[in-house]
Amino acid sequence: MPRALDDRDGFRRCRDCDEWKPLDEFCTNRRRPDGRGSYCKPCFNLRSKASYAKRLKEKHGREVRELPAVPDGHRRCPTCGETKELDNFPRNRSGRGGYGRYCKPCHNEKGKETRLRLYGGSREYHLRRRYGVGQKEFDELLAEQGGVCAICGSPDPQHLDHDHRTGWVRGILCFNCNGGLGQFKDSPESLARAITYLRGTTWQRVLIHPGVFQMCSPTRGRPRSQRS
Known part of the structure; x- marks a missing residue:
């Protein structure tokens, strides 16, 4: 009797384990009319492992290394x-x-x-991946700045500043200046207001007589905070 006549509706009997199982538990086979093979997936996997071990032994004279069982999780x-x-x-x-x-x-x-x-190292990888330049371009830009931070002038800055909208490199800054621009979100308006605020609240030396200075502030006389 042809093998296909043994199939039930939506089920098939595996040739190895001889169990009836749904067709979706059988491996795919394009040569079959229903697109499913003669062996269920567990039996097919066992056959594949046995075939691989046989080829490895015949061609290379080696045994398949058995891996330890791995628990769930x-x-x-x-x-x-x-x-x-x-x-x-x-x-x-x-x-x-x-x-x-x-x-x-x-x-x-x-x-x-x-x-x-x-x-050649993590530094070059970081510069290339994030900014599109390498250590060579970094050194050239730093030399153009005179070897100092482009804002405060502190020596040996190590942070590459870039425009977050366009990605273009703008200059090399020290840690504090680079972090400061980031905290102000590169907003010229916010930075201008911060300058105005500092000028209006910071104590300054005022010349009141030739050679005589007095410290004063626009907020002088304002009561101190209770938590001070």
């Missing part, structure tokens, strides 16, 4: 060979189960090796 890192909880693996949307293949320490180490191999 865990994953084995192929680099360090340790089985760890999923929280020890970085998030990866394209990875299996939403996690990366390597544990966090191995993932970080591989990232360092890649950055060193492709860019």
Whole structure:
């Protein structure tokens, strides 16, 4: 009797385990009219592993290495060979189960090796990836500024400033100046109001007689805060 006549509506009997199962539990096979093969997925996987082990033995004389069982909620890192909880693996949307293949320490180490191999180091990688320039362009721009911060003039600035709307590099600033622009969100209006505020509240030396100065402030005489 042809094998196809053994099939029931929506079910098929696996040739290996001889169990009746729904068709969606069988591997796909385009050569079959219904698009499903003769073996259920677990049996097909066993056959594939056995075939791989046979080819490996015949061609290379090696045995398939048996990996230890991994409990639920865990994953084995192929680099360090340790089985760890999923929280020890970085998030990866394209990875299996939403996690990366390597544990966090191995993932970080591989990232360092890649950055060193492709860019010569993390500094060059960071500049290229975020700003589109390298250490050479950074040094040239710093030399044009005289080796000092473009705002306060402090020596040896290390922060590359860029326009957040266009992405264009504007100059090299020290930590404080770069952070200050970020806190003011690169707004000229806010910075102008801050200057006006400082000029109106900061104590200043006022010449009241030739060679005689007096400290004064527009807020002089205002009562101090109760929390002061």
